[in-house]
Amino acid sequence: MNNWIRSEIQQLSAYHVPESSNAIKLDAMENPYHWNIAQIEVWLDVLRNAALNRYPDPSGNEVKQQLRSVMQIPDNMDIILGNGSDELIQLLALALNDDGRVILAPEPSFVMYRMIAHFVGMQYVGVPLQVGDFELDMFAMLEEIEIHQPALIFLAYPNNPTGNAFSIDDIEAILETSSGLVVIDEAYAPFAEHTFMPYLNKYPNLLVMRTLSKLGLAGLRLGFLVGSPEWLGQIEKLRLPYNINILTQLSTVFALQNYVLLKQQTEQIKLDREYLSEHLEAIDGINIWPSEANFILFQTANAQKVFERLKARNVLIKCLHGGHPTLENCLRVTVGTPEENKIFLQVLEQVIEN
Numbered sequence: 001m002n003n004w005i006r007s008e009i010q011q012l013s014a015y016h017v018p019e020s021s022n023a024i025k026l027d028a029m030e031n032p033y034h035w036n037i038a039q040i041e042v043w044l045d046v047l048r049n050a051a052l053n054r055y056p057d058p059s060g061n062e063v064k065q066q067l068r069s070v071m072q073i074p075d076n077m078d079i080i081l082g083n084g085s086d087e088l089i090q091l092l093a094l095a096l097n098d099d100g101r102v103i104l105a106p107e108p109s110f111v112m113y114r115m116i117a118h119f120v121g122m123q124y125v126g127v128p129l130q131v132g133d134f135e136l137d138m139f140a141m142l143e144e145i146e147i148h149q150p151a152l153i154f155l156a157y158p159n160n161p162t163g164n165a166f167s168i169d170d171i172e173a174i175l176e177t178s179s180g181l182v183v184i185d186e187a188y189a190p191f192a193e194h195t196f197m198p199y200l201n202k203y204p205n206l207l208v209m210r211t212l213s214k215l216g217l218a219g220l221r222l223g224f225l226v227g228s229p230e231w232l233g234q235i236e237k238l239r240l241p242y243n244i245n246i247l248t249q250l251s252t253v254f255a256l257q258n259y260v261l262l263k264q265q266t267e268q269i270k271l272d273r274e275y276l277s278e279h280l281e282a283i284d285g286i287n288i289w290p291s292e293a294n295f296i297l298f299q300t301a302n303a304q305k306v307f308e309r310l311k312a313r314n315v316l317i318k319c320l321h322g323g324h325p326t327l328e329n330c331l332r333v334t335v336g337t338p339e340e341n342k343i344f345l346q347v348l349e350q351v352i353e354n
Contacts, residue, residue, distance in 0.1 A: 008118050023316040024343055026334040029160070029188075029295050031216035033265045033337070039258065046254050047247060056246035063249050066256035067224060071210070072197045078232040081244050085187060085211045085223040086112050089154070092183060092207075092225075093120045095235045096151040104150035106136055108161060108324040110185065113154045125150065131326055134162040134289065136170045145177055153178055156185040158192050161320055161332050163291030165192055175203045181231070186210045188293035190266045191273070200227060207231060214294055216262050217255055220248045269294050273335045279345050280333075285352055295334045300352065303329040309351035315344050 002010070035043065060081045067079060082088035093103060093116050103117040107126035117124035127144050130137050145153070153174065158165040175182050182205055184196045189210055196208050207227035212220060222244065225232065255262065273291060280288050280298055288298040297320075300306055307319035318332040333344060 006121075008121065012115070012118060023311070023314040024336065024340050025316050026336050026340065026344060027316045027318045027332075028218075029214055029293070029334050030218045031214065031262075031265055031269065031294070032335075032340060033216065033268075035261075039261070043251065043254050046250050050246050050250055052246065054246075055242050056244060056249055058241055060244045060249050063222070063244070063252050063256075064224075066253050070256055070259045072195060073226055074197065074200055076228075077200050077226050078229045080225045080232050080236055080239060082223040082225065082239075083243050084213065084221040085185065085209055086116070087243065088209055088223050088225045089113065089116050090119065091235050091238050092152060092181070093117060093122055094238050096181060097122050098151070101152075102148040102150040103152045103154070104144060104148060105154040105156075106141065106159070106166075108134075108320075108327055109154070109156050110160050110187075122151075123148075129159075129162070129326060134159065134164050134326070136166050136174075138170050138173065141170075141174060142177055145174070149179060151180045153180065153182045154185055155182065156187065157194075157196065158188045158292040160187065160293065161295070161297055161318070161327070161330075163289060163293045163295060163297050165194065165292045168194065171196070172199075172203075175199075175206055178205060181205055181207060183207045183209055183225075188214055190215050190263075191270055191294050192292045197226065204228065212252065212255075216265055217252065220251055220255075222248055222252050269335050272338060272341055275338070276333070276335055276341050276345070279341075280348075283345075283349055283352065295332050297330055297332050299328075299330050301329060303331050306348070306351055307331060310344075310347060313347050313351070315347050317344070 063081060064079045067073060089112055097120050102123045102125055103113060104125045105113040106129050114124050114126065125144055125148055127140050128137060129135065155171060186195060186208055187210065189195055200206055200208060207225055209225050211223040277288060277296055280286050280296060286298050286300050288296055303321040304319055310317060320327040320330040320332055
């Protein structure tokens with residue numbers, strides 16, 4: 001095995017997903033709301049007609065049509081569907097990989113940018129965000145772009161795990177400076193105030209990537225990439241056939257036909273985010289950062305101990321301490337239901353006091 005598995009792969013750690021069992025699960029930025037019984041019954045009727053003996057539509061055309069109807073996708077832009085955003089990131093890396101090619105992203109950000117760069121054997125350059133406010137360090141970003149001429153730049157908007165949305169002017173400066181491809185990862189678009197979809201016609205080196213996971217469909221694993229036919233026509237060559245199964249396609253079409261209900265849930269989460277922020281900020285020893293996503297980053301003394309104490313009381317959040325120097329003693333909590341948020345706050349106050 002040691003002779004054949006690439007050394008870079010042997011040095012990696014597998015992506016770890018903790019066991020949640022019966023815990024209040026506030027660690028993975030999921031929508032906490034289920035569909036109601038009436039919706040579920042109609043959805044099951046749709047699935048009963050699924051031809052499981054046949055391969056699914058290889059392009060997912062009906063899914064794409066529904067996405068266009070609700071996601072402000074320009075008519076002249078193409079769409080590629082992925083098994084979550086992760087597959088799309090991998091397709092992009094594979095398409096642009098060559099000797100000496102670089103993937104660049106600010107850090108801390110979505111861990112898969114770095115991991116997939118290593119998977120495909122590309123050089124990865126992480127540019128630290130500004131300490132304190134997690135904004136883009138534009139001097140450093142533009143300098144690294146000039147030095148490395150990256151083939152691919154990822155910018156999460158809003159950013160994970162910090163929750164902030166970078167300056168639009170700064171992102172435009174990166175688009176105008178870069179000679180390579182810039183991908184705006186809008187995984188948290190349902191909770192943000194701005195989208196770069198309308199910018200696709202302005203910048204020929206821009207692609208926009210989204211996922212339906214945060215919207216309330218995490219179990220379906222459906223991501224999509226939007227951009228010019230010239231770019232996507234090349235990336236499409238690398239997509240494995242039938243990557244989106246028939247149950248995901250049927251379920252996604254059904255969910256997007258009922259998009260108003262998903263939107264209502266999103267608006268509720270945004271309201272609950274404000275409630276959670278205010279009450280977190282009121283706890284002594286807690287420092288929080290503003291968020292345009294469905295989670296909140298906060299800092300407290302002995303974050304690892306606080307995390308373990310919460311976990312022992314069946315409240316699961318994400319400990320980021322040790323993941324990046326700027327995230328020292330930082331924790332990230334997903335916005336849950338009002339009841340889940342109240343339980344989390346109560347338990348948090350108990351474990352900090354003790």
